[in-house]
Amino acid sequence: MLQDDRINALKAPSQEKPLSRREFMRVLSVATAAGPGMMTAALAGLTLTRSQRAEAAEAIVDSLGKLPKRSLGAKMGNMKVTPVCMAQDWNRELFAPALALGINFIHKAGYWNSVEAIPEEIRKLPRESYYTDITVDNTSPGQNPDNYDQAYGQVTSSLEKNGLKYYDVYRAHYGWHTPEKIMQANNTSYKAFVRLKKEGKVKFFAVSQHPYHGNSEEIKNYPGIIQALIDSDIIASMQVWYSYGYPTEVKDIFAKASSAGISMTAMKINAHGHEKMSKDAARMAQLKASGMPGRAVIRDVMTAKRSDGKSIFQTCVTNLGNLQTFEENIGAVSPKVALRDGFDEFSEHFA
Amino acid sequence: MTSVDVIHWSPPEWSRNCFPLPNVECEILDTEQVISTLSNLVDSITEADTTALGAVLHVAHILKTMQGDDGAWPATFNARTGDCVGVERSFAPAPLFFRLNRILSSSEFEESYNRSVAGGFNKFVES
Numbered sequence: 001m002l003q004d005d006r007i008n009a010l011k012a013p014s015q016e017k018p019l020s021r022r023e024f025m026r027v028l029s030v031a032t033a034a035g036p037g038m039m040t041a042a043l044a045g046l047t048l049t050r051s052q053r054a055e056a057a058e059a060i061v062d063s064l065g066k067l068p069k070r071s072l073g074a075k076m077g078n079m080k081v082t083p084v085c086m087a088q089d090w091n092r093e094l095f096a097p098a099l100a101l102g103i104n105f106i107h108k109a110g111y112w113n114s115v116e117a118i119p120e121e122i123r124k125l126p127r128e129s130y131y132t133d134i135t136v137d138n139t140s141p142g143q144n145p146d147n148y149d150q151a152y153g154q155v156t157s158s159l160e161k162n163g164l165k166y167y168d169v170y171r172a173h174y175g176w177h178t179p180e181k182i183m184q185a186n187n188t189s190y191k192a193f194v195r196l197k198k199e200g201k202v203k204f205f206a207v208s209q210h211p212y213h214g215n216s217e218e219i220k221n222y223p224g225i226i227q228a229l230i231d232s233d234i235i236a237s238m239q240v241w242y243s244y245g246y247p248t249e250v251k252d253i254f255a256k257a258s259s260a261g262i263s264m265t266a267m268k269i270n271a272h273g274h275e276k277m278s279k280d281a282a283r284m285a286q287l288k289a290s291g292m293p294g295r296a297v298i299r300d301v302m303t304a305k306r307s308d309g310k311s312i313f314q315t316c317v318t319n320l321g322n323l324q325t326f327e328e329n330i331g332a333v334s335p336k337v338a339l340r341d342g343f344d345e346f347s348e349h350f351a
Numbered sequence: 352m353t354s355v356d357v358i359h360w361s362p363p364e365w366s367r368n369c370f371p372l373p374n375v376e377c378e379i380l381d382t383e384q385v386i387s388t389l390s391n392l393v394d395s396i397t398e399a400d401t402t403a404l405g406a407v408l409h410v411a412h413i414l415k416t417m418q419g420d421d422g423a424w425p426a427t428f429n430a431r432t433g434d435c436v437g438v439e440r441s442f443a444p445a446p447l448f449f450r451l452n453r454i455l456s457s458s459e460f461e462e463s464y465n466r467s468v469a470g471g472f473n474k475f476v477e478s
Binding site: 047048050053088089090091093108111112113114116117137140141142158161174243245268270271272273275276319320321322323325 | 396420459
């Protein structure tokens with residue numbers, strides 16, 4: 001307690017003047033003693049320098065331990081990824097600790113518009129050591145899904161700019177509005193993908209299927225669109241909006257896609273579930289994440305089950321902006337943290 | 352300083368979900384006001400904490416879907432239903448898109464921004 005009081009006393013002064021080495025080490029030692037997944041609570045309210053944040057991040061990595069990797073299935077060449085992925089729009093300071101934890105997939109990497117835009121920690125890695133996707137925008141609202149040149153050109157021009165050599169996943173951004181456009185014969189994105197694959201610029205065909213709302217982009221039969229994606233037999237991976245509190249019919253259709261061997265990634269987990277979860281103390285307690293809605297929503301989504309008892313989602317993506325949310329969210333899928341929390345529903349992901 | 356925590360956000364079930372609301376009862380939104388709130392959130396980010404950017408990017412993604420063939424957006428809309436209110440148009444999101452591209456070294460909003468310029472938006476130059 002004395003130690004905590006000492007840390008509290010440092011919070012206001014740290015806004016004006018960086019903590020001394022001695023002060024910072026004292027803080028770090030108290031934070032580390034809090035246990036896996038609980039460190040940043042001790043750091044809250046302190047203003048740290050860039051190097052102090054990097055050191056704190058290393059300590060968080062040590063406490064979380066390596067994350068497990070899970071196969072995305074045969075349609076994805078048995079690619080193995082962690083239960084949480086990185087995204088191009090993360091805080092740049094979080095890429096280094098994410099890589100150290102073993103996180104190996106970068107969502108929206110295709111939007112990096114130059115070599116320098118890519119964080120140095122990633123640039124110096126062998127390209128084959130991590131996976132990327134590009135979200136291709138000819139299928140975005142307001143665009144023409146039959147614009148082959150736009151689809152092909154976005155991939156080739158982005159690679160010329162950012163030097164990533166290839167993307168593992170070609171992901172049709174926002175997805176399609178009608179089942180007819182999804183069918184292989186009518187699917188312009190798929191035709192562009194086939195050529196790009198032959199050229200070694202992409203490997204797997206996927207979609208980020210948004211549930212459009214509103215007068216201009218409405219899909220009245222969202223499950224019908226998901227069913228058409230399943231039936232098309234050209235989709236290897238699906239990234240979809242899913243979070244705590246979503247309707248059962250949405251969960252059911254994603255379970256069907258998962259059972260069909262399509263690799264499933266959840267997104268909008270915090271955007272759509274964080275507030276609801278923060279008001280449900282009982283569910284957070286059940287997920288062994290009391291007071292941590294970010295950790296709870298990820299556990300909730302990643303343990304959503306199909307009828308055969310297997311998880312619907314292999315991985316998920318969420319926007320992370322600081323060390324605290326990093327630890328809270330990534331801690332959700334850390335075996336060390338799960339053990340500490342007494343959360344035992346992740347055996348499938350940890351196997 | 353604007354913080355994500357003090358803003359009322361539209362419910363996930365709404366057409367324009369997780370948009371900043373002036374108050375909890377409001378569902379008719381002014382695009383300029385939305386952009387002003389988002390711009391304040393972008394102002395609040397620091398090297399150590401870019402959390403507010405996540406909320407901004409979510410809205411920006413949906414704004415992309417609301418852009419018309421004229422490169423502009425409805426000046427007023429119903430966030431719950433997604434319907435435009437009135438016929439007035441706005442280019443308010445364009446400077447924000449420009450700024451997001453620059454902050455993230457990204458091309459994500461480039462095409463949308465260029466459509467605004469083609470639609471008559473005076474090219475934005477941030478000081």
